[in-house]
Amino acid sequence: MIPHTRSDQAVVARHGWPQAVTTVLVALVAMGVVAALGLWAAGAVDLPDQAFPRVVAASVVTAVGGTVKLSGSAGGLADSRAGLTVIPLSVTLTGALVLGAGFLRPLRHRAVAGSRELAAWAARIAVLWLLALLALAYAARQTFKLSLGDDSLSDLGDLFGVSPEVGFTTDVPQTVLFGLLWLAGVLVLALLVSRRAPLPGRLLPLQESVRPAAHAMVVLLLAYVALGTLVALVVAVTRGHAPETLAVILLGLPNLVWLALTIGLGATWNGRVEGPFGLPMPHLLDEVLRSKDTATLNLHTLAEHDGRVWWLVVVDAVLLLSVAFLMAARSPAHVRAWQHAVRLAVALALTVLMICLMGRISAHYGLSVLGIGDLGGGLSGELFLEPELWPAVGLGALWGLVTGFLGALSARPVRRQGEITPADV
Known part of the structure; x- marks a missing residue:
């Protein structure tokens, strides 16, 4: 059995769980703050049912490659459709920069790092990131009721039992998969970009x-x-x-x-x-x-x-x-x-x-009653x-x-x- 030297213990200390927790938490807080401020400026604080925190969570999920699905219902005589695919890249960029800096910080002032050392350090961050993804995925769920507009349309909606709703939920398996792939890409790119980060001997070329x-x-x-x-x-x-x-x-x-x-x-x-x-x-x-x-x-x-x-x-x-x-x-x-x-x-x-x-x-939303689309005008739309x-x-x-x-x-x-x-x- 090979005894551990003080230098080995120092390496372990620099790559321990407390450092990994700090890295992941700081990245999540930074992404959440950027998303929250952006959504606040866009007026999302006025969403009903105290949905703002859940919308922030959904923004962070999509920023790391996760999948948020839109759902809709409008009563027995109506049909609705909805879909959304967009990545808020300002939030993505913030998370990538913070995570990359946190990953490289314990490696600074080093000439060479072993493959096992780098893998162990990345694995600690990945485990905590997985837990964070699961928490965000289950938090990013909400349903909203939509107004049909003026009083006559609202009365018509009540007559036909039309109460349009739209909501969002997270695809947990896809969010975990793509979120971990995103993390791996960020960590690899951080190693490739930094001049001071050590590389394993095999990767020195x-x-x-x-x-x-x-x-x-x-x-x-x-x-x-x-x-x-x-x-x-x-x-x-x-x-x-x-x-x-x-x-x-x-x-x-x-x-x-x-x-x-x-x-x-x-x-x-x-x-x-x-x-x-x-x-x-x-x-x-x-x-x-x-x-x-x-x-x-x-x-x-x-x-x-x-x-x-x-x-x-x-x-x-x-x-x-x-x-x-x-x-x-x-x-x-x-x-x-x-x-x-x-x-x-x-x-x-x-x-x-x-x-x-x-x-x-890509985004679309539509509402129809008895096969007649776009009830009330302005409730349907599409962009890509x-x-x-x-x-x-x-x-x-x-x-x-x-x-x-x-x-x-x-x-x-x-x-x-x-x-x-x-x-x-």
């Missing part, structure tokens, strides 16, 4: 080939969020609508700015808004989405309404060249320019894929927003190739780990 590109993509996404926050605050100050703007920032700002990132690359999204639904986006996009049965969102269609949309291309080019330069400057000097280009192309293609999968929106996936991913790869190569060339004068000869290019 990733230090050179993967980490600079992964870090560049995180910087790109956070830069877009910071820029979007600045623009939103300026709009709130100059044009008013501060509560609505705050709700967008705290619930769906990444949904909006990362959509703009893909459109600037040339990607196309298809969507429609019909009925009382709205989207957390500028009036321009909402106007385009309401103009046709199925509207197309890309640079050309948006430019027909506002030519300033072409500035998205300029913003994309500047930010991508900047992160490409950062990636090359943080890479070893022997890495050739074409290798930088390929790595950034793969990284940007995966990033665009992630945005397209997480940025989809979906990308043309593989063309968007291909455009991301193309932009990554070009900007990665140019960024590598621009970073050559600042090399610190060796020299690059013209033959290396």
Whole structure:
């Protein structure tokens, strides 16, 4: 039997259950606060039956990939339908940043970490995260009654026994499955992005080939969020609508700015808004989405309404060249320019894929009596927003190739780990 040394005990202490509890609790509190403030700004505190805490729980569940199902009933002579698929990416981003920082904190100032050590530390967090997911899943359940509008419609509803209700509940197995997968993705990405986090010996090659590109993509996404926050605050100050703007920032700002990132690359999204639904986006996009049965969102269609949309291309080019330069400057000097280009192309293609999968929106609600739809008008609606996936991913790869190569060339004068000869290019 091998005796435990003081250094071994110190490692265990840094990765113990108290640290795991703190990490998970801080992440949940941060996500809950962001969701609660966003929903408060959106007016959700006025929901009946003290449903606000349950709506906050549902927002956190969907933010980590969980599934919330809508249900509806309207009496024996009526039928209702409802569905909702949306991820509040502001809440998602908050949880990812806090969890990633908490996971990496005990590992700082280390050169190498063993696979078992990292697995044990991640397992502690996963066990507590599983318990938190179960608690949130069972808390996120509520039913609301809907008003039919004026008195005559209400009387008609009472006559036919129509009392429309809509509620939501959580799919517990799917919430647990996707919530754990989300956690695993966050922890792996945290290891890949951080320069100081130790890696097991077998994964040390990733230090050179993967980490600079992964870090560049995180910087790109956070830069877009910071820029979007600045623009939103300026709009709130100059044009008013501060509560609505705050709700967008705290619930769906990444949904909006990362959509703009893909459109600037040339990607196309298809969507429609019909009925009382709205989207957390500028009036321009909402106007385009309401103009046709199925509207197309890309640079050309948006430019027909506002030519300033072409500035998205300029913003994309500047930010991508900047992160490409950062990636090359943080890479070893022997890495050739074409290798930088390929790595950034793969990284940007995966990033665009992630945005397209997480940025989809779908919602619908309808009510009919005796087969006649939309009782009272305004009680039915539909919205969806979906990308043309593989063309968007291909455009991301193309932009990554070009900007990665140019960024590598621009970073050559600042090399610190060796020299690059013209033959290396």
